[in-house]
Amino acid sequence: MPKRELSCFLCKELLYEYLVNSVDEKRRETINKHLETCSSCKAEFEALKTAQQYLAQLSKIEILPAYLAKVSTLESFSSRVIKNAAWKKWPDPLKWTVESLAVGVVIAFLFTVVTKKIFVHKAGGRESFLVAEVSQIPKNSGDAKEPDASKESQEAADDEASELMAGGAGEDAIETAVSPTQEPKTPVLTEKKPAAIASQESSPVPPPEPVKKVTQGFVYRANMVTDDLDAVTPEVVTKIQEMGGKKAGEVQLGWRQMGGSYFHFSLPESEYANLLEFLKQKARLQISKDSNKRVMPKGLIRIILVINPTKHKKSASEEETDSPSVPVKEAPSEAVPNAGPPEGTTTPPSEVKSPPEETTSTPVSDKKDEGQ
């Protein structure tokens, strides 16, 4: 097998080992022969030798004895600082002052940390401290309104109305611009004493109960159609007032709007049946009970009654468009004279009985005179 010649690449790679005599004999001879013939490898070998001689000279550097002695004393930085500070040479008063200051700082730090932990522990883990206890000044119920109610007009701040229902002012402001079939938006979140107990207002009023957001209220929606609106309206107003009913918003009982009469009032629950009786005697009545966010005080119910003249008879679906109707189960057996469907049920438009010549109309006053 013919011998392969040593390449320049391999030779250059082995030059350092050749220089420090760490190659075997055979390879050494091969490199020797190659160096005799190859000038580039030889130049590189010469460079290595030069570097080796240079390093040999560098290794002869003498370190100054003073410097050696200096670095030989093994001292840490802290010990060197203390040594340079010459603490022991300080006068005694100065030493005592510094020592007492150091001790005072440590005590102050510990006191701050420890007392803070104690207070936090006593405060139930909360990092807060009771600074002062502010007693709640009992207010008149008229002042205890929701933030939304404060935005309403001055008329809405009627004392009599505010005793009954908090937040009623918000609804009043809405009713002035909205048809009566629309829902008032601001709910009553606090319970108030009824008007019959107004005499007890002189005694301190207990703080309002916490806000109840989950409670669901209701409202009765009634619709009547009569031939003589002008006569029925004042009678209904009188009757409501006799029963202890009061307006629930800004508008007065029997407010005339869009050809009809609008009643939004609260009534003692005990008078509900009597009122129904009375209303049925006057005209055909449709009434339903709808859920509503507003919660009335105990013993009071809220009723929205709309009386329309016969020629402007509305369908039930037009009046009750906002909220789903719930059939009233409280008085299911009462029969309404001249009334089609039973009470408490929402009559679909097809079931509303009307003379063929009468036209259904919307609350808009444009069709008011069609039937005439």
Add this chain to the structure above:
Amino acid sequence: MVSDAQIRSVTLFFFFAFLEESLATSAIDRCLLKMNQTGAQRIVFSNAEAETVYWTNQIWKKLKKKAKYINIGLNRICVLPKDLELEAWRQLQKEILPEEYLSLIWSGLLQFTDSQIGEGLALSGGTIQHRNGIAMKRLGQLIRSGKANAKKRA
């Protein structure tokens, strides 16, 4: 306990590694303190050279970012032989990898063997030889080119 030979080796190492008196002094102090520690913190090596290689390497890694290589105050540390310039060495540090010229310091200047250096760095002897070869080759070229330039100027 650190021997005088180790102190000299550490001093030379940081002298040539940083070429700056204050930084070299700080590094030497740190390294000797580490080498002198006792108890569980002390790392045991088979020979003093390997221990020197290990701790000098550790301290150099911590302080290498502070090095400026501008040859400050070296005359307060040592006496250089006549006709010996450090220009080639300074140039070498700029051109090759730090691992290569450090290896050259341990083997060329401090005369440690490849196996001792390998033990200190946890590397094989072949790796140390390879690094030395590269560093020496370049150092030789720089020296020759420097001499050639000096001749040309002359």
